[in-house]
Amino acid sequence: MHRFASPLLAATLCTGAGVGAAFAQQTTTVPPDAKAAHQPEPWTQIPIPPLAEFHPQQPKRIELKNGLVILLQEDHELPFIGGTITIRGGSRDVPAAKVGLVGLYGDTWRTSGTTAQDGDKLDDLLEAKAAKVETSGDIDSTGVSWSCLAKDEDQVFGIALDLLEHPAFKADKLTLAKQQAITGIVRRNDEVEEVAQREATKLVFGADSPYARQPEIATVMSVTLDDLKAWHEKTVAPNNIIVSVEGDFDPAEMEHKLRAAFEGMPRGTAWPKPGGEFPGPKPGLYVINKPDVNQSNVWIVGLGTERSNPDFYALAVMNEIFSGGFGSRLFQDVRTRLGLAYSVSGGYGASYDHPGMFYTTAMTKSASTVAATKAMLDQIDKLKTEPFTDAELQSAKDQLLNSFIFRVDSKDKVLTEASTLEFYGYPADFLEKYQKAIEAVTTADLARVAKKYIDPSKLAILVVGNQSEFGTPLSEMNMGQPHPVDITIPMPAAMRQQMEQQQGPGN
Structure with a gap:
């Protein structure tokens, strides 16, 4: 079948007139500069030099x-001047019965203030100086951070140090932190996207895993002031601490000040390295029925890798081709070509000291849930069957390296990266090796890691949406009966009774 280049040529062919006559007629109407219009755009001719070698200014250690x-x-x-005191030990290290302790600790620590100065008064003092001192709790760490004008550094750092050495931990502030935490728990099923991501993480790591478990009302209510004090005493030891400072200071003076502040602290017990098994999800189809929505969130999930894996760089390039933005295979097929998703993305996650999560996710209309899921699975399969091209390889490398620079385009970002590497025990030149390692990846490497790490038989699929509007039933996925996921929020008996009394009979 001929695809006609113009209405004129099409009409001529259909009436039996000669192609030569049609061509002659066309050429009489073509502007004399038509050839110039088809020349490559000038900007495409601009030579692009190779990236310079990456050597950031490393902080003094x-x-x-x-x-x-x-x-x-x-x-x-x-x-x-800004600084951070990072302390090893976080929410993954607390007992299951106390999940939520580290979040309460991070909140109560700062709002309570110190034994010498009330937290509310600290707020007023710092606000007057446009300064900040904050405390926080994370999955693997807690910490104190501060920022201020250079002229106020001694006073503001003194407050941060006082919080570290003499925290108050007051009962009323813990009560307030609990109320805020419980409010969040009660409302945690309000946002469908948050529900989908949370439950997908549970599928990969296990609901009881330190990397997926969530605070409940009962675990939050069980935390006491003594728990906070015991946690502080257990974690605050100099051999578990990294202090990073960036800004307008004299290095010799700052070193002298920090040595005076911290050298007298006695060494404590070294924080143990994390362990645990990571078998990945139980393959199958899982569903959360949300009758109050008209679109579905689909997550296809498996186990990722660690950054220390020598294949990390090849996997990063493979992932960029697969799901890295508008030009990725996933986006171009599922959203652009098929029009099956409002948004579609993915990632081959790599954490520093435990495996990350491999995920492919889309938000789609309820009626296209099955079609979108099948299209995503098809693209995952093609990682093993559709050869990677040189053009895909080069584009992915360019995207990774051109975006990577924005992680380290200022001295404070370089310090943040260096502190992270120090925390997890990575070599200081890990970032410097990134550029060369990415540039060295070949299409053969991509084929090898896709074959080694992509296994559709080990993936789980989670669908969060309105089952009554799916159109095509989930059974069309040929993955067996969908497993319903219960997202009911456990409610302590006393609290449930109180709520029922407030609602009154018949409600």
């Missing part, structure tokens, strides 16, 4: 005799 590590990044661009 100082290790005290008690094991505390200091990282100093001098930067005189602005008259500010």
